[in-house]
Amino acid sequence: MGYLAFLLAMLHVYKALSEEIFWDTTVKLAENMTLECVYPSADTLTQMEWFKVTSVEKEAVAIFSPTHGVVIRPSYADRVFFVNSSMAPNDISLSFHNASEADVGFYCCFLHTFPQGTWEKVIQVVQSDSFEIAEPSISHIVSEPGKNITLSCQLPMKWPVQQVTWEKIQPHQIDRLACCNFFQGRNYTSKYRRQVWTTCTQGSRRSFIILPNVMASDSGLYRCCFQASTGENDTFVMRLTVTAGETSNQYIPFLAGGMAFLLLFVTLFTVTVTVISYNRRRKRHKRDLFTEPWDTQKKAPNNCRSPVSASPPTDDTREDVYVNYPTFSRRPKTRV
Structure with a gap:
């Protein structure tokens, strides 16, 4: 009876060894590597477990519970940690620090969710030359x-x-x-x-x-x-x-160049218009200074001229005069 049980156990082991583990992700071995596990649904996470999987057994690596927190198994202490320190509900990726050839193999991210039930992802870690x-x-x-x-x-x-x-x-x-x-x-x-x-x-x-x-x-x-x-x-x-x-x-340099050209054009146009306007006003001012009015020529010279013109110009002959001096406020005369 014991011999038959031994043969059945050996047959079970042989069958397990011959079965190929189906993987979801292959990761290249590195000293610092991350095993990505992101649950694609919005179900409630009740518990999560990480295992290292062989043909005959599962070795516990880490476990997380929203109620009890995180537990790292002694053989992986100070070598693995969860990437998301805040433990977002759907991201339970695991990172390795100072990984070695002993970490090559299959890993399983196993989740207990509500109401969908269980969900798992298998990750294969391979040597760099086997990637x-x-x-x-x-x-x-x-x-x-x-x-x-x-x-x-x-x-x-x-x-x-x-x-x-x-x-x-x-x-x-x-x-x-x-x-x-x-x-x-x-x-x-x-x-x-x-x-x-x-x-x-x-x-x-x-x-x-x-x-x-x-x-x-x-x-x-x-x-x-x-x-x-x-x-x-x-x-x-x-x-x-x-x-x-x-x-x-890719169009930003062209837009920037166009804006700069437009700004330069507007600046040159404004300067040109300002210079032309200034020259015209200057010529008119010189003409007004050296040309006396017709009625002034008929009158005798008089050194006592009134500072205010007796006959102000009409609207048709009104012209703006720009004088470069400050404006003072006029005070009303004090009555005696």
Whole structure:
């Protein structure tokens, strides 16, 4: 009986070892690295746990409860911490300090939420030399913020495609966005931090994903991976650029130059008009000083002239005279 139990236990271990762990994100090992875990819904978080996962067991790393706070297991004390110190309800990313090769492996972010229940995300940490480098992009898509962008790829006709996977490539990590098994007609539920729309239809020869309301953070490389039932595989890479203000910023130098030119033109025009007006007034003033009126020439010279003209000019001959002296207020005469 004991021998049979031992064989069953060995069979269970062998089965567990042979099963491939399905990962949501691949992270390149670094001395200081972050395992990103952001719950994409607004449900209430009741408890969260981080585990290091092997084929036979789960090793507890950290646990968080809104009621009881944070607990770091002794083997990870002083080496891991939560990125969001304020513990936002949906962001429970975990950072490593002084990480080493012993930290390579699979990690699970396991959440208890209300009312949806449990939710988990699996993150794979790999060696730097094992981190897959993305192929050069083939197509380039440019979009403005706020639009719905569709990324699509045509499946090859030379062999039967069994599975198509969409990924976003970053220098430090690879996020799995969608995975469709065409033979089974099953679609993978993405654990990516933003919403992604896709379909999974048996017999389809084209695969696509839709990114609704794109933002600047959506810019980057996207890869479509094909896998055939016969073992062949191929990839198609495209680049998305969301011009978050870049399009308008490139016109700023031209606008600034145009404004400067307009200001210079207005300044020169004002100075020119002022000089011309000043010269005209100066000529008129000289003419008035050296030319006596006709009725003055008829009269005898008289040194006692009245400071006020007896016959003020009419409206037609009135002219503004600009005198460079201060204006004094007139005081009324005091009656005796």
